Amino acid sequence: MRVWITGVTGFLGSHLAEHLLACGDQVLGTSRSGRWPPWLNHLRSRVPLLSWDLRRPVPAPVWDAVASFAPQAVYHLAALSLPDRCGSREPTAEALAVNVEGTRHVCQVAWQLSPRPRLLLASSGHVYRSPPRFGYRIDECSPLQPRNGYGRSKLLAERVLGRYAAAGLPAVVVRSFNHAGARQDRHLMLAQWCWQLAAGQERLVVRNRNTWLDLLDVRDAARAYRAVMLQGSPGLVYNVGAGTAVCSGWVLKLLLQCAGARVSVEETSPGLRRNPVADTSRLARHTGWCPRVPLRQTVEDCLRFYQQWAEAFPAAEQVRCSDTPPPPSETASEPRSPQ
Numbered sequence: 001m002r003v004w005i006t007g008v009t010g011f012l013g014s015h016l017a018e019h020l021l022a023c024g025d026q027v028l029g030t031s032r033s034g035r036w037p038p039w040l041n042h043l044r045s046r047v048p049l050l051s052w053d054l055r056r057p058v059p060a061p062v063w064d065a066v067a068s069f070a071p072q073a074v075y076h077l078a079a080l081s082l083p084d085r086c087g088s089r090e091p092t093a094e095a096l097a098v099n100v101e102g103t104r105h106v107c108q109v110a111w112q113l114s115p116r117p118r119l120l121l122a123s124s125g126h127v128y129r130s131p132p133r134f135g136y137r138i139d140e141c142s143p144l145q146p147r148n149g150y151g152r153s154k155l156l157a158e159r160v161l162g163r164y165a166a167a168g169l170p171a172v173v174v175r176s177f178n179h180a181g182a183r184q185d186r187h188l189m190l191a192q193w194c195w196q197l198a199a200g201q202e203r204l205v206v207r208n209r210n211t212w213l214d215l216l217d218v219r220d221a222a223r224a225y226r227a228v229m230l231q232g233s234p235g236l237v238y239n240v241g242a243g244t245a246v247c248s249g250w251v252l253k254l255l256l257q258c259a260g261a262r263v264s265v266e267e268t269s270p271g272l273r274r275n276p277v278a279d280t281s282r283l284a285r286h287t288g289w290c291p292r293v294p295l296r297q298t299v300e301d302c303l304r305f306y307q308q309w310a311e312a313f314p315a316a317e318q319v320r321c322s323d324t325p326p327p328p329s330e331t332a333s334e335p336r337s338p339q
C-alpha cells in the first residue's frame with residue numbers, strides 16, 4: 001500500500017513509518033522543516049521527505065509529488081502536539097493555524113486526489129470531558145468537552161474532517177491517549193525524566209509521583225493506527241490507549257531500576273491526580289488489536305534513546321511535565337466550513 005504520513009519526522013510519525021515499512025507499505029512523508037533529525041537517519045533512504053508548513057495551502061511542488069505518488073492512505077499526524085504550547089483554555093493562533101487549518105489543508109489535498117485515499121486523523125483523548133469517577137473508562141460515545149487549547153484545537157480538527165467525511169471522503173479519527181517511548185519530546189513525563197538522568201543530574205525533578213494515567217507504548221500505537229486504517233469503519237472514531245491506569249510513581253521506580261540510578265527525587269507538585277483512561281473495546285472488536293509492549297520495555301527504550309542522543313539536546317532546564325489534567329472549560333466552537 002502507498003501511504004503518506006504528515007508529521008513523519010515526529011515521535012509517532014517515525015514509529016509509524018517503521019511499522020508501515022516493516023509491513024511492506026511504501027511511505028512518503030511530509031513535515032514542516034523537511035529535515036530528518038539525526039536519530040532518524042535510517043529512514044532517510046527509505047522515505048522521501050517533503051517540506052510543507054501546513055499553516056499554508058499545499059505548495060505546487062508538494063501537490064505534484066503527492067499526486068504522482070497517489071497515496072491510497074493518508075495518516076495525518078502533523079500538529080502542535082504539546083498541550084502546554086496550545087493555550088491553557090482557548091487554542092492559540094498557532095494551534096488553530098497548525099492543528100485546525102492544517103487539517104483543512106490536508107483534507108483539501110486528499111479530496112482532490114483521484115482516486116481519493118482513506119484519511120486518518122490523529123486526534124486526542126483531550127477532547128473528552130473529565131470522567132465522572134476514578135476507574136471510569138472513556139469510550140467514543142463519552143461527552144466531548146475539551147478543557148484546554150490543545151483539546152479544543154483537536155476537536156475543531158475533527159469537525160473539519162467530519163465535513164469532508166460527510167461529503168464522501170473515507171475518513172477515520174483516532175483519539176490517542178498518552179503514548180511513550182524512544183524519541184518522545186523531552187517535555188513529556190517519562191521522556192523528561194530520562195533526559196534528566198541521561199544528562200547526569202543527581203537530583204531528578206519530577207512534577208508529581210501520584211498521577212494515574214493511561215500510558216501506551218508508541219509501537220503499540222503505531223500498530224493500532226495501521227489496524228484502524230485497514231479495518232476501521234469510515235466515519236467512526238477509535239480510542240487508542242492502554243486501557244488501564246498506571247501510577248507515575250511506579251513508572252519512576254521502574255525507570256530508576258532500569259537506569260541503576262541512585263538519585264534524589266524532588267517532587268514539585270505533589271498530590272493525587274487521576275487522568276482519563278481509554279476504553280479501547282471498539283478498537284479491539286473491529287481490528288483484534290491489543291497492546292503488546294510491556295511498560296518496562298517502553299521505559300528502557302526511552303532511557304536508551306536519551307542516553308544515546310544526550311548530546312543532541314541542550315542541558316536540562318526545568319520544564320513542566322504534561323502529566324497533570326488541564327483546567328476546566330466549556331465546549332469548543334464551530335470551525336469554518338471547508339472551502
Ligand SMILES: NC(=O)c1ccc[n+]([C@@H]2O[C@H](COP(=O)([O-])OP(=O)(O)OC[C@H]3O[C@@H](n4cnc5c(N)ncnc54)[C@H](OP(=O)(O)O)[C@@H]3O)[C@@H](O)[C@H]2O)c1
Binds near residue numbers: 053
Ligand atoms: N504522542 C502522544 O502521546 C500523542 C497523544 C495524543 C495525540 N497525539 C497526536 O499524534 C500526532 C503526532 O504526535 P507526536 O507526539 O508524534 O508529535 P511530534 O513528535 O511533536 O511531531 C510533530 C510532527 O508534526 C510536524 N509539524 C509540526 N508543525 C507543523 C507545521 N506547521 N506544518 C507541518 N508539519 C508540522 C513536525 O515537523 P517538524 O519536525 O519539521 O517541525 C513533526 O514531524 C499529533 O497530531 C498529536 O497531537 C500524540
